Amino acid sequence: MSRKSSILSIASVLALALACAPAMAATVFSDNFESGLGQWTGQGSGATSGQIVLDPLNPSNQVLNFTAVVIGGDIFSSQPFNVGTAQTTYLSFDFLGLAVTGGAPQDSGGFAGYSQGTPDNHHWLAGTELVYVDAGNTQLIDDGTWHHYVIPFTSAFPTIRVMIEDFAYAGPIAGDAYFDNINVVGVPLPSGAWGGLSLLGGLVAFARRSRA
Numbered sequence: 212m213s214r215k216s217s218i219l220s221i222a223s224v225l226a227l228a229l230a231c232a233p234a235m236a237a238t239v240f241s242d243n244f245e246s247g248l249g250q251w252t253g254q255g256s257g258a259t260s261g262q263i264v265l266d267p268l269n270p271s272n273q274v275l276n277f278t279a280v281v282i283g284g285d286i287f288s289s290q291p292f293n294v295g296t297a298q299t300t301y302l303s304f305d306f307l308g309l310a311v312t313g314g315a316p317q318d319s320g321g322f323a324g325y326s327q328g329t330p331d332n333h334h335w336l337a338g339t340e341l342v343y344v345d346a347g348n349t350q351l352i353d354d355g356t357w358h359h360y361v362i363p364f365t366s367a368f369p370t371i372r373v374m375i376e377d378f379a380y381a382g383p384i385a386g387d388a389y390f391d392n393i394n395v396v397g398v399p400l401p402s403g404a405w406g407g408l409s410l411l412g413g414l415v416a417f418a419r420r421s422r423a
């Protein structure tokens with residue numbers, strides 16, 4: 212293959228690979244609760260009992276907890292964001308279940324999930340009681356220490372909000388479920404993308420060898 216035709220081939224494969232390359236993982240929502248609750252709203256887009264407090268285990272950090280126990284979600288991201296229904300979406304967060312009355316950790320009632328409205332059409336992805344979360348999803352650990360969770364899911368709705376609560380059926384104590392570092396990341400992966408990138412990598416290696 213001549214140098215010119217080799218370069219043309221590489222250019223055409225590069226164009227093909229870029230056309231079918233996977234979009235980069237995109238963070239579509241994020242909050243570390245260091246800057247107020249401006250990204251959030253309550254049930255029916257009304258008041259929430261969610262509040263920002265100092266991390267009980269690290270006073271230089273701010274986190275979310277609640278002054279009431281509820282059902283159906285207490286706090287919702289106020290602006291719905293698009294995740295589609297054909298990609299893997301990841302909800303990640305830190306969770307601390309801590310009995311405010313002292314003594315052994317108890318069922319704090321921390322739950323996290325996603326919804327279309329506030330709270331119509333919602334799914335719980337993680338919670339302290341598995342019976343209330345989607346099948347195959349995550350039980351949150353109440354042991355008085357922070358745990359990090361990364362939960363992959365395929366959204367049932369193209370546009371969603373994050374929803375969080377301190378669940379009323381877990382008991383009457385509000386404020387013992389803490390959340391921090393909420394992130395939602397979408398990872399589109401069209402079929403054939405990796406084949407195109409592998410071919411591109413092979414041709415780049417060929418071009419390097421040709422130049423050597």
Ligand SMILES: [Ca+2]
Nearest residue numbers: 243244273391
């Ligand atoms: Ca924080």
Ligand SMILES: [Ca+2]
Nearest residue numbers: 319320384385
């Ligand atoms: Ca509670």
